[in-house]
Amino acid sequence: MKHLITTADFSNDEILDLYKDTKEFLDLQSRDCLKGKLIVTLFFENSTRTKLSFELAEKRLSADVINFSAGQSSVKKGETLIDTVNNILAMKVDIVVMRHASVGAGVFLSRHVDAKIINAGDGTHEHPTQALLDSYSIREKLGSVKGKKIVIIGDILHSRVALSN
Numbered sequence: 001m002k003h004l005i006t007t008a009d010f011s012n013d014e015i016l017d018l019y020k021d022t023k024e025f026l027d028l029q030s031r032d033c034l035k036g037k038l039i040v041t042l043f044f045e046n047s048t049r050t051k052l053s054f055e056l057a058e059k060r061l062s063a064d065v066i067n068f069s070a071g072q073s074s075v076k077k078g079e080t081l082i083d084t085v086n087n088i089l090a091m092k093v094d095i096v097v098m099r100h101a102s103v104g105a106g107v108f109l110s111r112h113v114d115a116k117i118i119n120a121g122d123g124t125h126e127h128p129t130q131a132l133l134d135s136y137s138i139r140e141k142l143g144s145v146k147g148k149k150i151v152i153i154g155d156i157l158h159s160r161v162a163l164s165n
Contacts, residue, residue, distance in 0.1 A: 003117045005106045007128045007164050019136055025061070034063035039095040040088050043120070044070040044081075047099050050120050050130070054097050066093070081105070082112050089115050098122075124158040131164030 003009075010018070025031055039058050043051055051067075058065045068088065070076075075084055085096060095116045098106060103123035110117045121127040138145050156162045 003106070003110045003119075004128055005110060005117060005119045006126050007131050015132070015135070018132065019139065022136055031060055032062035034058065034061040036064075037094045038064045038066065038092060039097060040066045040068055040093045041120075042068045042085070042088070042096055042098045044075070044098070044100045044105075045121070047121070050099060050127075054118075054120060054129075058097075063095075066091070081109060085109060085113050085115070089113060121160050123160075124163070125160060126164045127160035128164050130161050134161065134165060 007015075025033070041051060041054050041058070055065055055067065066088070070084075073079070073084065074087075075081075079087075081100075088096070093115060095118060096109070096113075097118045097120050098109065099120040100106070100122050102108075103125040105122045106117050106119035119126060119128055121130075135145050138148065138150070142148060150165070152159065152162045152165065154162075
């Protein structure tokens with residue numbers, strides 16, 4: 001797949017393949033599958049856990065990482081999302097990991113720039129990587145997600161995680 005925008009883009013078999021790859025990455029002594037790849041972590045919304053989790057994973061897989069914070073950029077002067085990303089892509093970035101407050105920002109960006117987009121949360125819409133991590137963790141602990149009753153507590157109507165799961 002070119003992008004990771006929503007969990008709905010994956011078939012069950014693709015998710016199982018992703019779990020298999022995840023298990024292999026966890027078991028490897030040398031994890032250099034992203035060596036030579038440049039990833040920008042592009043956050044237009046504050047985050048601690050998600051931002052640090054992506055950065056840690058990128059570095060553990062040997063990627064080169066650039067962190068972007070909208071609060072310290074030309075976005076403050078009115079630069080558009082597309083212009084901002086295209087300026088960053090001019091630096092030969094391979095993958096954009098983006099957190100944005102607007103629903104559908106990842107889909108919008110994927111249609112207007114030439115890079116792989118990973119949605120790290122878009123408004124109250126989705127957070128597909130968190131949903132995949134949640135289901136992987138449940139599967140590892142309980143053997144399967146099938147048939148399990150899962151309770152998510154909180155503001156479900158506005159929960160990216162609940163909507164992704």
